[in-house]
Amino acid sequence: MNKNVKNGLSIMLSLILAFMMIVPSFAEESEPYEYFIQPDNDLYAAFLMQTSPSGIRNGEQVVLARAALIDELIAAGGYNVLFGAGVYHDGDALCSMWSLSAIGYDQNYVDICRFYSSVPYSGTMVDPRTGEILCFDCNDPVYPDLYGPLNIPGTRTEVVESPQEGQTHISSVNINDCLYMRSLSFIGQPECTFITAVNCPSIERVDVRKCDLKNITLQPMGYEQPLAISVIGDGSVGATFYRSEMTLGVDEDVPSIFLGWYVNGQRVSGLREFCYDGDGDIYACFAGDVNNDGDLNMNDAVNISRAAIGTRDVSADELAIYDANANGHIDVSDAVIVARLGLGL
Ligand SMILES: [Ca+2]
Ligand SMILES: [Ca+2]
DSSP: OOHHHHHHHHHHHHHHHHHHHHHHHHHHHHSOOOSBOTTHHHHHHHHHHOBOTTSOBHHHHHHHHHHHHHHHHHHHOSEEEOTTTTOOOTTSSOOTTSEEEESSTTOEEEEEEOSOEEEEEEEEEEOTTTOOEEEEEEEEEEOOOOEEEEEOTTOOOOEEOOOOTTOOEEEEEEOTTOTTOOEEEEEOOTTOOEEEEOSOTTOOEEEEESSOOSEEEEOOTTOSSOEEEEEESSOOEEEEEETTEEEEEEOTTSOSOOOEEEETTEEEEOSSEEEOOOOEEEEEESSSOTTOSSBOSHHHHHHHHHHHHTSSOOOTTTHHHHOTTOSSSOOHHHHHHHHHHHTTO
């Protein structure tokens, strides 16, 4: 081959190689920068963008809570607040609340989903005995109010830590298909009605209580099928799980009439708290067994139907037992709920 042709080919090859090496880096730069692996990035960003009824985004709530503490420290005087540490724009997926880990180079994920941020600062004090000036470092937490559902299914997250009791207006929690999740805790959030943690084979600890939970679906370590816990009538439930032991409970501040736990229309326990090792559907009933015979069946459904059409008198005290969907009145849909439970549907 002609030497000039060879040289030409070599130069072309070099140029192609150089181009191939450069193009991916251009491509990377042209993509929007994502700090977390997917789907974590999009799901946590979406949570931070949710707003309160007054239009404040969750990300802003974090920044406002931090700013309030910083103002307080400045007003008190004598403290050096380390501004900037962990403060990010609310629209960013990166937020000072989350605890982060990395897998490989630049593959960040939220390992602990927690609901507080913190403000680092330093100060000085005088030792009362020696008069010596001592320096100290502090890191005070702030607990922002947060709104809307927490939907993080399929993420790499390993732990969900509970907010402080009464801290948030979070309405539901979905951590389905979180294969690395080890622990879920969610306690005392009064707006939260629904928690689902299906296909979470690594979960060895669950503690969900004292919310307003109407439905809890769990499939933690060792469960081949999910366990679905639902409320009938006006009440709320909780569940705790550690390794193989599942305990179901009725929240304390619910009305005093608790009929019991029902499976396929039959009462399996009348205790407010009890250990349960089954899966499938179980119902915490505050309503339904209107003839008080321990079962939910067509007899109850017929009695509720009669009350709904006015051919059976129901006193004000009895209303709660008939009102299966807890909407404040008796109608045919209450009868349908009880009939379906009685038939195991
Ligand atoms: Ca009955
Ligand atoms: Ca009703």
